[in-house]
Every structure is written in C-alpha cells, then in structure tokens.
Amino acid sequence: AQSVTQLGSHVSVSEGALVLLRCNYSSSVPPYLFWYVQYPNQGLQLLLKYTSAATLVKGINGFEAEFKKSETSFHLTKPSAHMSDAAEYFCAVSGSLIQGAQKLVFGQGTRLTINP
Amino acid sequence: KAGVTQTPRYLIKTRGQQVTLSCSPISGHRSVSWYQQTPGQGLQFLFEYFSETQRNKGNFPGRFSGRQFSNSRSEMNVSTLELGDSALYLCASSLAKTGSRVGGELFFGEGSRLTVL
Numbered sequence: 741a742q743s744v745t746q747l748g749s750h751v752s753v754s755e756g757a758l759v760l761l762r763c764n765y766s767s768s769v770p771p772y773l774f775w776y777v778q779y780p781n782q783g784l785q786l787l788l789k790y791t792s793a794a795t796l797v798k799g800i801n802g803f804e805a806e807f808k809k810s811e812t813s814f815h816l817t818k819p820s821a822h823m824s825d826a827a828e829y830f831c832a833v834s835g836s837l838i839q840g841a842q843k844l845v846f847g848q849g850t851r852l853t854i855n856p
Numbered sequence: 857k858a859g860v861t862q863t864p865r866y867l868i869k870t871r872g873q874q875v876t877l878s879c880s881p882i883s884g885h886r887s888v889s890w891y892q893q894t895p896g897q898g899l900q901f902l903f904e905y906f907s908e909t910q911r912n913k914g915n916f917p918g919r920f921s922g923r924q925f926s927n928s929r930s931e932m933n934v935s936t937l938e939l940g941d942s943a944l945y946l947c948a949s950s951l952a953k954t955g956s957r958v959g960g961e962l963f964f965g966e967g968s969r970l971t972v973l
C-alpha cells in the first residue's frame with residue numbers, strides 16, 4: 741500500500757528565508773509523487789510532480805523538490821520565502837495500481853506561515 | 857478554459873437528510889475523482905469515475921455514492937447524513953487515459969463545504 745508522511749504540521753519561516761517542507765513516502769511500486777498547495781477557501785493546486793524522469797523537479801512559484809529513493813523522501817524547498825507562500829501544502833503519492841486509475845494518497849498537510 | 861466547477865459551494869443539512877453535490881470537469885477531461893477533506897482525517901479518496909464507470913473506490917460506507925454522466929459531469933450523494941460527514945468535498949478532473957499508471961495532473965475545484973447539524 742502507498743502512504744505519505746509529512747513531518748511537521750506547522751512550519752514558520754521569516755520572509756526571505758529558506759522554505760523546507762518534508763515528505764517521506766512508502767510505495768510498493770515505483771512512485772509518482774506530487775506536491776499540492778491549498779490557499780484558504782480554495783481547492784488544491786499542483787506545485788510540481790515526479791514521474792520517474794529527473795530526480796530534481798522544478799515547479800511553479802520558485803518551488804522545487806528532490807526525489808531520493810534511498811531515503812524515500814520528496815522534500816519541497818524554496819530558496820527565499822515570500823508572504824504569498826503562506827498556505828497549506830500537501831505531499832501525495834499515486835495510490836492506485838490499477839492501470840490508468842486516478843487515485844492520490846495525501847499526507848496530513850503542512851501549514852506554512854511566513855513572518856514579516 | 858474554464859476550471860472544475862463544483863456546486864453548491866456551501867450547504868447546511870441536518871442529520872438523517874441526504875445531499876447531492878455536483879461537479880463539472882474541465883472540458884475534455886474524462887476522469888473525475890472525489891475527495892473528502894476534514895481537519896481530523898485530512899484528504900481521503902472517495903471514488904473515481906472514467907467514462908461513466910467507477911474505476912476505483914475508497915474506504916467509505918455505502919452511504920457515499922456517485923455517478924458520472926455521458927458529458928463527464930459527476931455527482932456524489934451522501935444519504936442518511938451523520939455529524940461526521942461535515943467536510944469539504946473536493947472534485948478533481950484529469951485527462952487520464954487508460955493503459956498507463958497515473959502521472960497526469962489532477963485539477964481540483966474549490967469544493968463544496970457541507971455542514972451537518
């Protein structure tokens with residue numbers, strides 16, 4: 741079965757500081773991994789995805805993530821935080837072994853706060 | 857291109873009632889998935905439909921059901937509502953094709969927030 745663990749339900753950083761959101765996964769097959777962001781009263785928006793191509797994945801808004809198979813990790817980073825990055829972030833793994841079926845297994849989320 | 861549209865955005869029901877939520881996917885998307893989001897359980901997969909067929913189902917009781925129409929629009933229904941059904945219900949659509957594991961992007965709507973009193 742597939743699962744995701746996000747370390748830290750709340751992360752607080754200063755504006756301009758490095759953002760690091762941690763995600764570890766478990767998957768019985770080579771994983772497809774995703775990071776989504778959710779702003780208040782909105783749905784989820786895809787930041788980036790890993791689907792077995794390059795291990796360093798660049799996404800929108802300056803975010804990137806590195807897939808490390810040996811560590812079963814897919815941590816999200818951004819070199820310099822901006823006030824607009826304040827939101828909840830979800831790591832997800834493809835949870836379906838059925839060909840073509842769409843199912844994501846999400847972590848519990850990390851709420852990112854940016855201090856001025 | 858219009859995004860995923862969910863209606864209604866907010867609704868209040870009482871225990872024992874039933875509710876139907878609607879989702880219109882992005883034009884051309886044939887896969888529609890539903891997720892329940894609560895503070896305690898987080899985001900949980902309900903079910904996924906593709907070309908009017910349920911392809912995958914999460915671990916929810918039979919009170920939760922769904923369907924997809926020929927135009928890819930989808931509805932989900934919850935019968936005999938319980939207090940614990942209070943949640944944000946999110947619909948997502950994707951291009952998903954048969955014959956390959958998921959790798960595509962899910963596009964989410966803004967959700968329907970259900971409150972059960």
